Amino acid sequence: MTAIVGKKFAIPYDAEEQRKKRAFNGNILRVNLSTGEMRVEEPGEAFYRKYIGGRGFILHYLLSELSAGTDPLSPDNLLIFAPGVMTGTTLPSTGRHAVGAKSPLTGALASGEAGGYWGIELKKTGFDAIVIQGKAESPVYLWIRDGMVEIRDARHLWGKVTGETEDLIRDELDDEKIQVSLIGPGGENQVLYACVLNNTSRAAGRSGLGAVMGSKNLKAVAVRGSKAPGLADKKLLGEVTKWVSKNYKDLMGWAVETGTLGSVKFQHDTGTLPIRNYKGTSIEGIENIDAAVLFPLLLKGKETCAACPVKCKPVFGYKDEKVKIDPRYGGPEYETLGALGSVCAVTDSIAVAKAAELCEQYGLDTISTGGTIAFTMECVEKGLLTAEQGYDFLPEFGDPDSLVRAVHAIAMRKGIGALMALGSARMAETFTEDVSEMVVVVRGQEPPVHDARRKNLYGMGYALSATGADHMHNMDDTFANFAQSDVCGRLAEAGIQVPLPLYGITEEKIRGFIVETAYKNYLDSAVICHFYPFSFAHVAKSLQGATGWDVSQDEIIEIGNRIIHMARLFLVREGFTAEDDKLPERFHEPHSEGPIAGKGLTKEELHQSIERYYELMGWGPDGIPAESVVKKYEIEMYV
Numbered sequence: 360m361t362a363i364v365g366k367k368f369a370i371p372y373d374a375e376e377q378r379k380k381r382a383f384n385g386n387i388l389r390v391n392l393s394t395g396e397m398r399v400e401e402p403g404e405a406f407y408r409k410y411i412g413g414r415g416f417i418l419h420y421l422l423s424e425l426s427a428g429t430d431p432l433s434p435d436n437l438l439i440f441a442p443g444v445m446t447g448t449t450l451p452s453t454g455r456h457a458v459g460a461k462s463p464l465t466g467a468l469a470s471g472e473a474g475g476y477w478g479i480e481l482k483k484t485g486f487d488a489i490v491i492q493g494k495a496e497s498p499v500y501l502w503i504r505d506g507m508v509e510i511r512d513a514r515h516l517w518g519k520v521t522g523e524t525e526d527l528i529r530d531e532l533d534d535e536k537i538q539v540s541l542i543g544p545g546g547e548n549q550v551l552y553a554c555v556l557n558n559t560s561r562a563a564g565r566s567g568l569g570a571v572m573g574s575k576n577l578k579a580v581a582v583r584g585s586k587a588p589g590l591a592d593k594k595l596l597g598e599v600t601k602w603v604s605k606n607y608k609d610l611m612g613w614a615v616e617t618g619t620l621g622s623v624k625f626q627h628d629t630g631t632l633p634i635r636n637y638k639g640t641s642i643e644g645i646e647n648i649d650a651a652v653l654f655p656l657l658l659k660g661k662e663t664c665a666a667c668p669v670k671c672k673p674v675f676g677y678k679d680e681k682v683k684i685d686p687r688y689g690g691p692e693y694e695t696l697g698a699l700g701s702v703c704a705v706t707d708s709i710a711v712a713k714a715a716e717l718c719e720q721y722g723l724d725t726i727s728t729g730g731t732i733a734f735t736m737e738c739v740e741k742g743l744l745t746a747e748q749g750y751d752f753l754p755e756f757g758d759p760d761s762l763v764r765a766v767h768a769i770a771m772r773k774g775i776g777a778l779m780a781l782g783s784a785r786m787a788e789t790f791t792e793d794v795s796e797m798v799v800v801v802r803g804q805e806p807p808v809h810d811a812r813r814k815n816l817y818g819m820g821y822a823l824s825a826t827g828a829d830h831m832h833n834m835d836d837t838f839a840n841f842a843q844s845d846v847c848g849r850l851a852e853a854g855i856q857v858p859l860p861l862y863g864i865t866e867e868k869i870r871g872f873i874v875e876t877a878y879k880n881y882l883d884s885a886v887i888c889h890f891y892p893f894s895f896a897h898v899a900k901s902l903q904g905a906t907g908w909d910v911s912q913d914e915i916i917e918i919g920n921r922i923i924h925m926a927r928l929f930l931v932r933e934g935f936t937a938e939d940d941k942l943p944e945r946f947h948e949p950h951s952e953g954p955i956a957g958k959g960l961t962k963e964e965l966h967q968s969i970e971r972y973y974e975l976m977g978w979g980p981d982g983i984p985a986e987s988v989v990k991k992y993e994i995e996m997y998v
Contacts, residue, residue: 361496361576363395364512370399372485372506372586382448382588382905383407387416388486388508390501392575393434393493397508399486407487408908409993411918412443414470415884416488417459418925421468422997427932431463431567432549432574434494440481440540440580441488443886447479447588447665448905450596451603452888454479454665458540458563460571461933464551464727464782465803468825468929469571471554471563472886473540474664474672480538483584491575500541500579502532505586513578517547520720522559522687528581541579542569543722545770549573550780552727552805556719560662560672560689564724566804566826588905596904599897604668610845610892611669618661618671619693620650623700630813630955631837632697635704635756636733637799637810637945640953644706648696656708659686664888671890675712682709684716691715691725694830697808698729703736703754703762710759714766721770727782730805732765734783735775737797743790750775799943801828802935809835811946812959816868819960819968820876822940825926831889834875836861839868845892850874852895852912862958864968873975877919884922921992923976924984928997937982940969 370386385407387400410419417439429435442456456478462469481489485506498513516524521543529537538557545553546569553569554562590596608615613622626632627645634642646652650673657677661670675690677683691699691712699718700711718725736756738744744753751774754761768776778786784803787794799806804827811818813836820833838846839859847857853874856867881898882889893901895912902910930939942965949959973980977988989995 361499361512363392363495363510364499366395366397366510368397368508370485370506380589380591381907382590383412383444384482384485384487386486388489388503390489390491390508391493392491392495392499392510392577395510407444408906409921411881411884412446412487413441413457413472413884413886414459414880415918415922416441417457417470418468418922418929420490421459421461422925422929422932425461428934429461431461431466431571434575435492436461436571436574438491438568438571438575438577439488440491442478442482443884445885445887445901445905447482448590448596449593449666450600450901451607451667451669452891453886454667455886455888456481457883457886458555458568460568462566462826463549463570464567465827466933467802467827467935468926469566469568470826470883471565471568472831472883473555473557473561473563474888475538475558475561476665477538477540477557477561477582478886479665480582480584482588483586484582485584485586489580491577494574495576498576498578500528500577500581502581504583516578518544520544521556521722522685522720524579525559528579532581534583537581537583539579539581541722542572543720543770545721545723546570546573548770548772548780550723550769550772551782551785552724552731553722554724556722559687560719561664562719562724565726565829569722590905591907592904594904596901599901599904602897603891607669611890614669614671614890617650617654618673620653620673620691620696622693623649623696624651626693626697627701628954630950630953630958631810632701633808633810634701636702636737636797638737639704640950640956642701642704642706645701647706647708648700648711653708653712657684657690657712662689667888669890675716677709677712682713684709684712688716688719694807695725695729698726698805699732699762702729702733702808704756705759705762707759710762714763717763717766717770721766723766723770726807727805728766728769730799731769731779731783731786732762734786734797734799735765735779738794743792743794744775796944799945801942802939804828810955811942812949813955815862815864815960816872818942818946819864819965819972820872822942822965822969823972825930832876832879832883834872839871839875845894846875848892848894849878853916864960864964866971869968869972869975872972874916876923877916879919880922881915881919884918917992921994924988924992925994925997927978927982927984928994931983937980940982941965
């Protein structure tokens, strides 16, 4: 048993006495798994207002304490769990938290957000974030309750899937209401795109956060608290809450009815949905992985997150003589259906749903899992991977059985799965042949299932993202083209002329992108769900109600831009340059047929757009924030 097991730490905790007229506790928990040392930091109110939480906290600690060039899977990497200032308030959309580290998949920033109930429960324990360093000698988990922290033995949990682990921890601690953030075998085996899950179906999904957690021999963080966050002005925050309650069914009808699953066929028919590793233009049977077919076949109910009236998360279940799909693992979203479905040319409803369930059990990012399997399928198709090389099986396009089998192999790093566990980019480096044309990644990470040949600005966002290709801290061309969308509403608030053209990247689209990505980075720090159609006025009023700070639209944008500048400084420090702000070759190759035939974004158009973005952001031609920008945003300490 590791020497740190049984070590405890506590802060003074009184649920009533500690309740402040604000939505944060003022305590950051620090844990060193190598030594067992635990302590608390009290950074002060100015720190919270500057960084807000979530991604802001993550970047602060990575830039302040992590040495450049640190091996992401070494004990020196930091693993940070960070709810935001808004997490756990009465505002719907705030049942979220962020997880961050240096990514083992990309070597860049890993910062992901998860819904559910874990984030609010951590806030209720008296802590606003946890910063973990070091590595335990053997598997452990953290148990945090009402200001008390204990390191507990997890050897009996190692090797178990997420649902079983959650059950065992709750049984062991004799409390069914404990919330658990954890990894599955994928994280334990350090699959480079393993994720961190809570509530068995909510994932901080991208960039390999689960592998970082596994490298520290940390199986889980279990939390239970009784101190709800305070509010500076309940009436003010209540005004936004009432607006949500009154309007969400009209403004978010798509989420209420089908969630993101209802858009699969539409995205296919408009040319957004990628097919056959981004080479195809259409696929038969696409309706089988759309809500219209999936719901009657598999839907058992819907789930939501803390304090949210929108039940957008499907719960799937199924059982026949060959396949069982356990409802406790929820159900796939649009990105998952695309990545495990159309990208792999698989439209078998049961197989795609089963592959998604396995990703939840094993703790794997569904986007990178699907993208890597699709790359492997193309290698098989082109004869670069064969049975003669000694593999017990190889996945093939359109084969539902090999899709499911591939997920098992990846999680366990067995056979071809050991290669696929590296991700497409690193797997490609193992070939003697040049396979770069087949590798669809940005900054080493497989992209979400929105083809940049249709969504050109999305493509620029992929190229600029500090986490590798990402659709969340980005701006969707289609929403910016729809005058009634919440995106257009926010852009209009900021003085951008809307709607914006669907195709191409214009000056006004770049200016709109800067505004919207600042807003998205604020959301990922606060931490607030992206689905809610808030205006700048809504989020400013909410933050003021939660904290008492007199904030404006300009301050919200300033906070978001500060996070973007900090993320860029992290990239620069880790050796990334302007040359890395690029897209895979396939995004520059127009389709010859289909709904977006002839459409696309040339390398020169992308380069010119990124250069203009640099200029508007106050970055040099080398993509490095200028000294004046660093000073303006008070981030000199990170240079």
